[in-house]
Amino acid sequence: MSGHGSPIPMTARKSGPLRGRAEVPGDKSISHRSLILGALAVGETNVTGLLEGQDVLDTATAMRAFGAEVVRHAPGSWSVHGVGVGGFAEPAKVIDCGNSGTGVRLIMGAMATSPITATFTGDASLNRRPMGRVTDPLALFGAVAHGRQGGRLPMTVVGAKEPVPVTYTVPMPSAQVKSAVLLAGLNAPGQTVVIEKEPTRDHSERMLRGFGADLRVEDLPEGRVITLMGQPELRPQTVAVPRDPSSAAFPVCAALIVEGSDILVPGVSQNPTRNGLYTTLVEMGADIEFLNPREEGGEPVADLRVRYSALKGIEVPQERAASMIDEFPVLSVVAACAEGRTVMRGVTELRVKESDRIDAMARGLEACGVRIEEEEDVLIVHGMGAGNVPGGATCKTHIDHRIAMSFLVLGLAARKPVSVDDGSPIATSFPAFEGLMAGLGGAIGRANG
16 A cells, blocks of 8 residues: 555556756755755745655644745645744644655754654655654754654654754764754754765755855865854755756656657756766766756756657666665666666665665566675666567565656566556656656556546
8 A cells, every 4th residue: 555545556668768947856866955944944934945745744734733834826836934943833633745855854853952742643654764864863952852762753742942963973874863953953052063975966965055154164084074053043045956867867768768758857966975877877878968058046057958868777876876875776677678787886875765776676577587696785787778678577666656656667668568566656756757658658557548
């Protein structure tokens, strides 16, 4: 079950050339943060291009529960009338974050240094995911968390009455953990310092500065050091959300492996902490042009012209993993259609996403006739060359939107149709996926018609 409704089996079949314009949704990471920071600002923040997937809608509902006024005016156009740093009210009901690890971890951080109590839950997938990586550093501020065995949801967080600033070295590359600590630091006096040994996506730092926080980033011998001065008055902003590079990955990768394809994907974020997939694809021989580079909402963006390409396997360096952590599932599909071996290192974090994405992709690709080697931190895909993946399997999605979309992309290029047991989680991040791919010519449909 998806947690948001009944399972929706879906099937993708070998397609003719994909052609046209792929208008992918707004960036999910920035959409979450625009709602949360808008709620922590004093006054009205206006957001355009907001992703209206279920994950972000759940965050909007949560911000209302904490006392902010959140209003949808038109598709993608929202306003948030914030309550100020430290102004969150205690929610009357349990906060349901659905499928979103980003949502729940960032919201926990935002409320952890206010003297309020909140209980969090999610769908079956989210309730299996570890929260200790966030609640441990939040405890240093003075917050207390009570959850299920193993630090899992449902969980009640009691915010610190007298929070103290912290210095915290993030033990694993995780933008969610870093962001939760920074959001908690907003309502702590003095300086909160976060140290990253490996840089992760920097949307929180960019947006905190944009909302008026006193934040400094330095590259020092111990790593990337982020220093935040607590208790600012955040200023409301107008946020133009760029298009999500993680969502764009699906039509981009589909065009690369479906013979004769030629598509345009406009306005995609080119944030250097998020573009590891695109760097990797180009190294594999992908024909991608980055047109009309510009800045939107404080983020670099470009229009992507993508054509079918003869791809070759490569070694993806471990240090690139953090900048493409959500894109490894669809990269493994591309790797299956490339010539030669693709080695992906530094992928341990994928084992604690919405599912164990390494295991899910390995089992599904094997069922489709692709040879896989798998270790805790490494996935190796033995590519079969363009048009040679047998397909013909039904792959388990494990309530994971990226697994579902990745296997549907594979079905567009495999010899036999590829099905997924449940496509309903796609709505959490990319509700327009099915229609967008059909508009390009992709043969993706629901088993029930």
